Amino acid sequence: MADIDPEFRLIEPIESAMVRDEVMDHLLEEYYGNEENIAFFELVDTFTGDRSDDDIGRVIGELYDFSRAHPEPAAWLDAIVANYDVDGITDVVSLPFYSIIEKQLLMTLRQAEYTLKHAMFLCGESAGPEPYLVTLESDLGQVQSLMEDLQSDWDSVSTNWKAVKFQRIATLKEKELYDEDLVERVKKLRDQAKKAITDAGSEWFSRIGENYISDLMKMKPTIETLTELTKEFATRFYNEKVSRGMLDFNDLEHLALRILSDPEHDGAPSNAALGYREKFKEVLIDEYQDTNMVQERILSLVTADTEADGNLFMVGDVKQSIYRFRLAEPGLFLAKYKRYTEVGDGTGLKIDLSQNFRSRSDVLDTTNFIFNQLMDTEVAEIEYDEQAELVLGASFPKSDRTQTEFVLIDMEQDGRTDDTDDLAPEQLQKRQAEARYIAKRIATLIGEKTPVFDKGLKQYRPMEYRDIVILSRALTSAPDMEDAMKELDIPFYANNNSGYFEATEVATMVALLKIIDNPYQDIPLASVLRSPIVRLEEDSLARIRAVGKGKPYFEALEIYSVSETGNLASQIQFFLRQLGKWRELSMRENLADLIAQIFQETNFYDFVGGLPGGKQRQANLRALLDRADQYEKTAFRGLFRFIRFVERLQVKGQDLGTAKTLGEKEDVVRMMTIHASKGLEFPVVFLSGLDRKFNMRDIYNKYLFDKDFGFATRYTDPVKRLVYPSIIQQAIKYKKNC
Helix, strand or coil: CCCCCCCCEECCHHHHHHHHHHHHHHHHHHHHCCCCCHHHHHHHHHHCCCCCCHHHHHHHHHHHHHHCCCCCHHHHHHHHHHCCCCCCCCCHHHCCCHHHHHHHHHHHHHHHHHHHHHHHHHHCCCCCCHHHHHHHHHHHHHHHHHHHHCCCCHHHHHHHHHCCCCCCCCCCCCHHHCCHHHHHHHHHHHHHHHHHHHHHHHHHCCCCHHHHHHHHHHHHHHHHHHHHHHHHHHHHHHHHHHHCCEECHHHHHHHHHHHHEEHHHCCEECHHHHHHHHHCCCEEECCHHHCCHHHHHHHHHHCCCCCCCCCEEECCCHHHCCCHHHCCCHHHHHHHHHHCECCCCCCCECCCCCEECCCCHHHHHHHHHHHHHHCCCCCCCCCCCCCCCCEECCCCCCCCCCCCCCCCCCCCCCCCCCCCCCCCCCCCCHHHHHHHHHHHHHHHHHHCCCEEEECCCCEEEECCHHHEEEEECCCCCHHHHHHHHHHCCCCEEECCCCCCCCCHHHHHHHHHHHHHHCCCCHHHHHHHHHCCCCCCCHHHHHHHHHCCCCCCHHHHHHHHHHHCCCHHHHHHHHHHHHHHHHHHHHHHCCHHHHHHHHHHHHCHHHHHHCCCCHHHHHHHHHHHHHHHHHHHCCCCCCHHHHHHHHHHHHHCCCCCCCCCCCCCCCCCEEEEECCCCCCCCCCEEEECCCCCCCCCHHHHCCEEEECCCEEEECEEECCCCEEECCHHHHHHHHHHHC
């Protein structure tokens, strides 16, 4: 049924990435070799620049990944093209994704309407600028008229939007009669409304609808080529994995789906699925909010057909959905939450588990207060009502020191700053000031032996460093936080997933491995010669270069070793003998044994252990040894390929993260991402970086993915070499933004 080797193994992520790269390189090389494939070269021009064509492989790979979250990837890819098949469509309102555009325009108008009504309310306040009301009423009338026009055709909406004219606001006579603050607030609100209308007009109505539709038609061949390439890559990648006797987890999901569904009867349950239905009395699934469409389809095939008589028990909290970036679909949870009832009459049964057994009422009240104002169906796809609120379920002894604190650090230089204040904004950047404050607050809490309740002991005890965690959306501020902690001698650990290859000890070993593979690489060779492994001074490097001008540095090294005498020549001769031995060893021993022998012969591992942070440095070197050993267990072996793998990670901006050296019991202040903290408990939590804006980088990418409308990118005119957003790209961008 699955037609795979029963002895298959799950592929390691390292190995999968390398197989994937090989398949992609062969695929693109084949297409580049066909000079008559004009559609392919137009696709390349659309997604690549003058300096590199890496983006074409990247977009194919990302589209492949996105498609695999769908039960029928090939059918989903085919459906993408339908959004560009606009033959016969003459009005933008007839496009399949127009509902997104209409919603965005309506939201803009509602925002402007609300802002203008607020301004009008302020005009009616005591000493408010009442003469402004006439102008504001005119503005409001235009906005409401545009709302009614949204049901018209695109050209009418465009014409009416462009016809909006904002009058000059009235001049106030006898200004002393009006509150200056109210006057400025009203003007600011009106400016906000005007800007919202003007910006939306520039965004959507700078071009006529006919041109938007024409762009989609012209883009269709390029999108078809892209989807066909993606399907071809998917086939080749799968076949390559099967030929090597290995599969990844996503393959297992789709193979399970193939076994459980009957393609001859529109994907109805197969005999195997019906057998499992008979076998399973209950099917239980946890973290249901992070289920994807493939997993949902599998579940539907092995459980009862109807919800009212169903045997699927799902547990989850859509507010905790953190894997949408991995293509989880929280909408599955939301649809059932809205459809199911408390009595389960005719549908599924809904049981709200709102009690929280981890946090005090201080934490829960603060959380409820904030999210009551932020979350609704428009912004967060769920209404934060009484059913969604957190309810105290745990019992804690009373304390007057557990209130939530909200701290604002004023970075304005207003002359009030004391010269001795180490939080002075002129002395620090925002991240540094925040880190400095947190460090001082921790030092105070520890110094005062602040009591915390220990659930294990069921009593209060003095606070320890391990009780404290600093949470942030990202760990970009970790270096500043570490510096602030060091100044106050506070033990600190940030669980950072970057910086491994930049660590000096790791970079030195990677450079050494590179010259063992090929000594004719000047920069890695110079790095090793200057490192503690050889310990040459800068003037020694210059003297070596002088004897071999115009030659590779390795040849200059060899020349110096035989033509000169003295300590430097002896050092070089010893190193060259070692290097020759290691090169020979690399051809007959595995990579891990080679690295272990280098550690032993150079004492480099022991040396870094004596440096500041020696424990972490040695852990990094052990991690390199472990990763080399793991690599050797894949189908890719040998020093050359391992180096290429490391270079691939560095070029693509990926990292392995510094090796973990701390256990759960270590008495240190920890810093981690909010994402990584899920499921953990700490008595004291600092939530840092709250001033940061949301990361909107993805929506301004060259291309966007959407589960409903597939794929969108900008339009590229191959003749005029002009690039501008397509209407589907704008629509999906606003869908993600909302």
